[in-house]
Amino acid sequence: MKAILPVILRKRESDARLSHLIHDRERCEIASPDVFFTPSKRRRSPTNNKRDRNLDNDDFDFGASNGKRLCRNVIIHGFCKFQDKGCEFNHENEKSFVLPQLETPRNTTVSAGSIHAPVFVPKYTSQQDLVSIMPILSSVPSRSASFSQFALAPSYIPNYQQTMIPNNSSDPYYFVNNANPQYHKYQPTLPHVANLSTHHRVAQSFSIPDNLREKLLKRNEASILTVSGKLEEKVGNYMSQNDIARERGLPEQVHVYHSLYPLEEKPGKILGHSSWVYKAICRTSGKHYTMVRVEGFRLVNEKAMSIVKQWRKIKHANIVAVREAFTTRAFGDSSLVFVYDYHPCSITLAEAYFSPQAQALLHARFQAAGINGMPVPETTLWSFITQIASAIKTIHGKGLAVRTIEPSKILMTGKNRLRLNCAGLYDLIQFDHIAQNTPIYQQEDLLSFGKLIITLACHSTQSSINLPQSFEYLTRFYTPDVKNVALYLLSKPTHTKSIDHVFNYADSLETNLGRELENGRITKLLSKLGFINERPEFDQDPRWSETGDRYMIKLFRDYMFHQVNEMGVPVTDMSHIITCLNKLDVGVDEKILLTSRDEQTSIIVSYKELKTCIHAAFQDII
Numbered sequence: 001m002k003a004i005l006p007v008i009l010r011k012r013e014s015d016a017r018l019s020h021l022i023h024d025r026e027r028c029e030i031a032s033p034d035v036f037f038t039p040s041k042r043r044r045s046p047t048n049n050k051r052d053r054n055l056d057n058d059d060f061d062f063g064a065s066n067g068k069r070l071c072r073n074v075i076i077h078g079f080c081k082f083q084d085k086g087c088e089f090n091h092e093n094e095k096s097f098v099l100p101q102l103e104t105p106r107n108t109t110v111s112a113g114s115i116h117a118p119v120f121v122p123k124y125t126s127q128q129d130l131v132s133i134m135p136i137l138s139s140v141p142s143r144s145a146s147f148s149q150f151a152l153a154p155s156y157i158p159n160y161q162q163t164m165i166p167n168n169s170s171d172p173y174y175f176v177n178n179a180n181p182q183y184h185k186y187q188p189t190l191p192h193v194a195n196l197s198t199h200h201r202v203a204q205s206f207s208i209p210d211n212l213r214e215k216l217l218k219r220n221e222a223s224i225l226t227v228s229g230k231l232e233e234k235v236g237n238y239m240s241q242n243d244i245a246r247e248r249g250l251p252e253q254v255h256v257y258h259s260l261y262p263l264e265e266k267p268g269k270i271l272g273h274s275s276w277v278y279k280a281i282c283r284t285s286g287k288h289y290t291m292v293r294v295e296g297f298r299l300v301n302e303k304a305m306s307i308v309k310q311w312r313k314i315k316h317a318n319i320v321a322v323r324e325a326f327t328t329r330a331f332g333d334s335s336l337v338f339v340y341d342y343h344p345c346s347i348t349l350a351e352a353y354f355s356p357q358a359q360a361l362l363h364a365r366f367q368a369a370g371i372n373g374m375p376v377p378e379t380t381l382w383s384f385i386t387q388i389a390s391a392i393k394t395i396h397g398k399g400l401a402v403r404t405i406e407p408s409k410i411l412m413t414g415k416n417r418l419r420l421n422c423a424g425l426y427d428l429i430q431f432d433h434i435a436q437n438t439p440i441y442q443q444e445d446l447l448s449f450g451k452l453i454i455t456l457a458c459h460s461t462q463s464s465i466n467l468p469q470s471f472e473y474l475t476r477f478y479t480p481d482v483k484n485v486a487l488y489l490l491s492k493p494t495h496t497k498s499i500d501h502v503f504n505y506a507d508s509l510e511t512n513l514g515r516e517l518e519n520g521r522i523t524k525l526l527s528k529l530g531f532i533n534e535r536p537e538f539d540q541d542p543r544w545s546e547t548g549d550r551y552m553i554k555l556f557r558d559y560m561f562h563q564v565n566e567m568g569v570p571v572t573d574m575s576h577i578i579t580c581l582n583k584l585d586v587g588v589d590e591k592i593l594l595t596s597r598d599e600q601t602s603i604i605v606s607y608k609e610l611k612t613c614i615h616a617a618f619q620d621i622i
């Protein structure tokens with residue numbers, strides 16, 4: 001495994017190199033891999049002197065070819081934007097660039113063709129220190145039994161490998177994630193909770209429960225999925241979003257929506273037309289939406305679009321909100337596109353109860369429990385009934401009809417949380433029949449609702465064909481109220497109490513919870529930094545001195561908290577702190593420039609190295 005070790009340069013000797021760094025830094029925050037340069041007042045150890053001698057000899061010829069040094073942009077990014085624009089360095093990058101191996105940190109000899117720059121080797125005192133600088137991505141975090149809550153938390157996305165895009169790509173800072181987050185690596189609840197004294201609390205009790213966090217994280221992950229990311233996993237190399245879109249037959253952009261991601265593998269059917277469902281991002285708002293596309297649709301009556309306005313006015317906790325509808329030729333045909341709110345990780349009632357997997361699961365559950373019947377517990381069934389009834393009441397109240405009360409058009413967007421999907425779609429497709437037929441459609445809604453209850457209760461899509469047998473089943477396993485409601489719906493309309501506001505409140509609570517999701521982790525990291533920074537025990541420790549490998553932690557603290565603007569006024573930007581802590585927590589490869597207060601020392605270091613260093617420092621005090 002190759003590892004990048006900090007490289008130390010003396011300021012007086014490296015003016016030429018610095019100018020090169022600055023030339024890079026104009027384009028980005030990071031100019032060079034792990035360059036560590038200190039002023040001449042830097043303390044010298046025998047090792048340093050030796051290193052300096054190497055520096056004197058070899059300082060300016062690393063990667064030299066034809067008398068020129070290898071361009072740092074080629075080393076870091078694989079190419080140099082300024083190659084044909086006057087950059088004076090060598091751009092022949094066919095030669096392999098070999099960095100010193102981590103396992104032999106004091107061996108500064110490098111193989112032919114590799115960089116000849118002097119290598120700064122941190123003075124690790126123990127084997128443990130050496131191990132601790134192993135790249136985080138491949139290491140398993142070790143924890144102390146008593147202070148596991150402060151141990152280096154498993155990375156937020158622990159096993160993500162980051163792959164650089166090839167040389168010819170335009171964005172050198174683009175990384176692609178290849179693996180999925182491993183949720184099981186989240187810090188588990190300690191097994192000995194019961195043994196704690198009453199006044200003790202485990203660290204986990206200050207954070208949100210694991211399963212809730214996992215659910216919210218999965219939703220976030222589903223939202224950011226892209227076709228390119230998915231394909232990347234399969235083929236393992238870089239393809240541009242355009243290439244992939246073309247490959248999948250998807251347009252790069254439809255109206256103001258881009259980054260289309262199919263939510264189903266096969267097309268469905270809506271009133272005889274083939275239909276597709278995609279997730280997409282809106283260019284104007286940056287939000288995710290669901291696009292339902294009806295293939296081969298021709299809009300005959302322009303007034304039909306007016307029905308969408310009426311649907312847009314409906315805001316209900318159990319209806320997937322309509323955003324807009326339009327026709328487009330972006331897919332190569334004449335398609336109708338309906339745009340709805342996107343609810344990540346949702347499935348239809350049909351998928352939840354009637355897919356082969358769901359049936360098999362249910363069957364296994366019944367066999368294990370030795371029970372017969374009740375695939376949907378009565379309390380859950382009542383919850384479904386009240387939610388759907390509430391949605392129907394609102395839609396009918398606006399003079400419209402649902403027309404899509406069937407298991408494949410009702411989404412489960414959370415635990416037992418239902419929302420009617422595809423609102424308004426049928427009305428637009430069959431606009432000409434709407435005006436005179438709405439009362440009939442409303443009656444049909446109630447009928448469909450009654451059928452849905454029987455279908456769920458009997459756990460059979462055929463249950464409405466033989467109603468007497470289905471009612472007999474209902475009578476056996478459910479209270480008479482369920483049967484009465486079903487009977488009532490199948491005969492004449494009904495009114496139910498609105499529970500709308502209850503669900504809206506739950507929605508806002510969940511949204512707020514999602515915002516605070518990672519606070520626990522950040523607090524732990526901050527506590528850890530607080531424990532190690534400015535510790536009197538470390539006062540005499542050379543590793544915390546200007547030339548020590550832990551000096552970067554001090555500088556990082558200043559970088560996070562003690563920055564001032566050009567007027568000398570302290571910068572108190574919370575987003576900067578949160579961004580820094582998040583990157584540190586994950587241990588990303590991104591590099592930052594840290595500068596000492598006297599501006600005499602600058603270090604370029606990655607968050608990954610900082611994370612390792614902080615972990616090692618914390619291990620020293622526990």
Ligand SMILES: Nc1ncnc2c1ncn2[C@@H]1O[C@H](COP(=O)(O)OP(=O)(O)OP(=O)(O)O)[C@@H](O)[C@H]1O
Pocket residue numbers: 263264267268269270275276277290320340341342343344345346347348350351408409411421
């Ligand atoms: N608003 C939405 N938010 C998030 N995901 C959605 C949304 N609408 C649909 N989906 C996803 O798209 C998938 C397909 O939806 P669709 O309405 O086509 O259901 P379906 O079961 O495939 O019906 P059909 O067989 O009639 O096509 C659903 O399983 C669901 O996961």
